[in-house]
Amino acid sequence: MSVSTAAATQTICAPLPVLGRDVTVPLVTGGEVTYAALDYAASAPALQRVWDDVAAYAPYYGSVHRGAGYLSQLSTDLFENARKTVADFLGCREGDQVVFTRSTTDSLNLLAAALPADCQVFVFETEHHASLLPWRDARVTYLNAPRTHQQAVQTLEQALADRDPYGPALVCVTGASNVTGELWPVRELAAAAHAHGARIVLDAAQLAPHHAVSVADLDVDWVAFSGHKLYAPFGSGVLAGRADWLTAADPYLAGGGASRKVTRREDGGVDVEWHENAARHEAGSPNVIGAYSIASACKALSEAGFDTLVAREQYLIEKVRSGLADVPEVRVLSLFGDDAPRVGVISFVVEGWNSSHFAAALSAEYGIGVRDGLFCAHPLVRTLLGSDPQTQGECGAPEAAPGEKSLNAIRVSFGAGTPDEHVERFVNAVRELVSDGAKWRYRTEDGRCVPAV
Numbered sequence: 001m002s003v004s005t006a007a008a009t010q011t012i013c014a015p016l017p018v019l020g021r022d023v024t025v026p027l028v029t030g031g032e033v034t035y036a037a038l039d040y041a042a043s044a045p046a047l048q049r050v051w052d053d054v055a056a057y058a059p060y061y062g063s064v065h066r067g068a069g070y071l072s073q074l075s076t077d078l079f080e081n082a083r084k085t086v087a088d089f090l091g092c093r094e095g096d097q098v099v100f101t102r103s104t105t106d107s108l109n110l111l112a113a114a115l116p117a118d119c120q121v122f123v124f125e126t127e128h129h130a131s132l133l134p135w136r137d138a139r140v141t142y143l144n145a146p147r148t149h150q151q152a153v154q155t156l157e158q159a160l161a162d163r164d165p166y167g168p169a170l171v172c173v174t175g176a177s178n179v180t181g182e183l184w185p186v187r188e189l190a191a192a193a194h195a196h197g198a199r200i201v202l203d204a205a206q207l208a209p210h211h212a213v214s215v216a217d218l219d220v221d222w223v224a225f226s227g228h229k230l231y232a233p234f235g236s237g238v239l240a241g242r243a244d245w246l247t248a249a250d251p252y253l254a255g256g257g258a259s260r261k262v263t264r265r266e267d268g269g270v271d272v273e274w275h276e277n278a279a280r281h282e283a284g285s286p287n288v289i290g291a292y293s294i295a296s297a298c299k300a301l302s303e304a305g306f307d308t309l310v311a312r313e314q315y316l317i318e319k320v321r322s323g324l325a326d327v328p329e330v331r332v333l334s335l336f337g338d339d340a341p342r343v344g345v346i347s348f349v350v351e352g353w354n355s356s357h358f359a360a361a362l363s364a365e366y367g368i369g370v371r372d373g374l375f376c377a378h379p380l381v382r383t384l385l386g387s388d389p390q391t392q393g394e395c396g397a398p399e400a401a402p403g404e405k406s407l408n409a410i411r412v413s414f415g416a417g418t419p420d421e422h423v424e425r426f427v428n429a430v431r432e433l434v435s436d437g438a439k440w441r442y443r444t445e446d447g448r449c450v451p452a453v
Helices: 003-008 048-060 070-089 104-113 149-161 186-195 244-248 288-304 306-325 355-366 378-385 420-436
Strands: 024-026 032-034 097-101 120-124 139-143 169-174 199-203 222-226 237-241 259-264 270-274 330-332 345-350 371-373 409-413 442-445 448-451
Touching: 048 070, 048 288, 070 097, 070 237, 070 288, 097 104, 097 288, 104 199, 104 222, 104 237, 120 149, 139 149, 149 169, 149 186, 169 186, 186 199, 288 306, 306 330, 306 345, 306 420, 345 355, 345 378, 345 420, 355 371, 355 409, 355 420, 355 442, 355 448, 378 409
Parallel strands: 120 139, 120 169, 169 199, 199 222
Antiparallel strands: 024 032, 097 237, 222 237, 259 270, 330 345, 345 409, 371 409, 442 448
16 A cells, blocks of 8 residues: 555554644745754754643752662652663563663763673674764774665675674664664664674664654663653663673763762772663663653653654655655655655755755744754765765864855754644745745855855
């Protein structure tokens, strides 16, 4: 059944209430318009439910784990219950640990610091830098971008079979691309990794906000994601999965909370006994509100139902893709082809346009927020654009004036809080800009294309 047919046979749910849904922004051509936030892949707006939960807790804010007072005990219970909520949301196995971090990047750097000696890491060049770069102290094999799911599995199997010496190994793979939105064959890659004696960590930063993620069902060893992409505020993340490597490693940060017992030695030094649970890697005063906000988002998404949310998102994806397909000058970027399953993340280039110029015009003339650049996935975007993958670039726009060729792309992304009107306005704006051109003049300032004043 096609997406359009499926959508027609069921009621598409209303978007979930998010902060900023009524914010208006000025247009350079005059007047104001309700802001269309279509940059969810960078940071999704916080759910109103999450914000309300945090506001209700704020008066009861207190220290955690070591306080005897009522508010401290309340905050400790809330913090630890948040850990259980996240474990349930991720379908964790008995014995798995949930460690609260600052972000996906922080989670994967934590895991990188916990790798056993002589561990080899295998990662596709298609990864976001958060999962491409943390493995500096390990032996890393970077795998070329596959063009099919089958090729991805075969490439990984061959690389694992050829590794020398045969020892501990870790595979890092995304669940959904932050550039193309395409879903990766996580379950099949996990099976290939385990068949060759390797473990696997799933970067679910783009997957968890759009689809249910189960550590047990996918049979991954760890999963990492960020709160700010899961409709929670900035500053919190999760690493969840097997405890053994984490327990065997030195604490990610040394300090209070990670230590269970500290004593002085006769020679003047100190002996430290570290915790063996998640606290081992959560030194310092934890971000209780961040953990609670993630748990609140997990509950809200679970209660809304991912089947319902996915159906609505597929409906929006088809609106955007069919609209872009009607503009011959637009080329949508893809690894696996038009029929590949995907989340609400679509990147494209427009013939004759500098990507930064196009994104600036969408913002200034239509009140639409998208992203342009290389999306912190430089090798992947270079491959998709057909340029040299080794060409240097920045996450933002390069120094290219309006009308000049740029080595970057435009990304539109959306999710559970996106109204129909936002994607419809976006599609109409793309058509108008391509057919009629920008209504305003633009210039390059500090590497960004901005309206000329």
